[in-house]
Amino acid sequence: MMPSSTLSVSQPKVEQSALSDLEVEAIEMFINFLRLIGLPKSVGEIYGLLFVATQPLPMDEIIERLGISLGAASQGLKLLRSFGAVRVTYSPGDRRDHYVADLELSRFATAFIKEELQPRIDRAVERIERMEHSLADLPAKERRITEERIARLKHWLDKGQKILPWIVRFMKL
């Protein structure tokens, strides 16, 4: 039995040096987890590759090894850089930027909280205020019921707000 890592069987569009089994596992793993927080496949691929790379990789090598486009690579790296999941290293005698994964995975969690979760919570708080204004329009019976529901929402948002910093702290340990 031939090791699955050595060469791809069907001719790939662009020649791409095959990924090792280990790299494939890492990449698939990050595709899965990062998709969970709404990041596209290509971003997962890039981070996965960099996470197990033993040395900084220039963009064209990332493109070639993953078989993704220039645009996807550029945008993906930009995004990963934007929340510190990837850093640029200088490589003497080479004009290309070289990329290294920051191994601190908590960055993804904090970026997700800051960019996705917190804004929604903020908007929800405003919504609840508006909902409370609308209460006045309701007949007494419905108002009572609805007040209780709104109270429940507030309770939940409160709880969310309280637990978030705690989670962030736990992550960074």
Added chain:
Amino acid sequence: MMPSSTLSVSQPKVEQSALSDLEVEAIEMFINFLRLIGLPKSVGEIYGLLFVATQPLPMDEIIERLGISLGAASQGLKLLRSFGAVRVTYSPGDRRDHYVADLELSRFATAFIKEELQPRIDRAVERIERMEHSLADLPAKERRITEERIARLKHWLDKGQKILPWIVRFMKL
């Protein structure tokens, strides 16, 4: 100034009794939060409507008020039922099922953890095992580096596994 809640200005395809401001706020809020855990807009709409409804609603009323399709309503309700976010109530003298929102929002969190997060963690654990096997193929220097990375992944998965039950418990308070 006319209250925006009374009637929609442009003729909707199907007649739909307008949603109140309060309902719109609730619906948009749930669309936003449920999207975060990968649920489609229609599911957020349905749950939002039911969350502020002061009485059980039959499916055709949900369809009519939200202006969504039969299929979306049926599937959305099925999904919401499947993790206990919505329950069916019996309404005497009416053949239609009537739906009520379960107000315990933690159900969404636990469903998300059980159906999305935990399976990925489990697959990741398997992947890591395979990655450890692959380590043998690497030259000593790279092996050392990679071992450290894998250790880090394990550490993270461990941490995730440990915090999850805690979060679930906190949610249910």
Added chain:
DNA sequence: ATGAGTTTTCATTTTTTCTTGAACTTTCTG
């Protein structure tokens, strides 16, 4: 059993999201 009312299913269409690649900008080198 029949049929009207209700609900589910699923192939198709629509919408949204992601990727591509070519044009453009920037940056370095000789």
Added chain:
DNA sequence: CAGAAAGTTCAAGAAAAAATGAAAACTCAT
């Protein structure tokens, strides 16, 4: 300073996800 290399941007195409609606399946009252 010209030209080539590297990187960015974005309109258009491809892929993935969600919504639609018609047909099938169920369910009850007669």
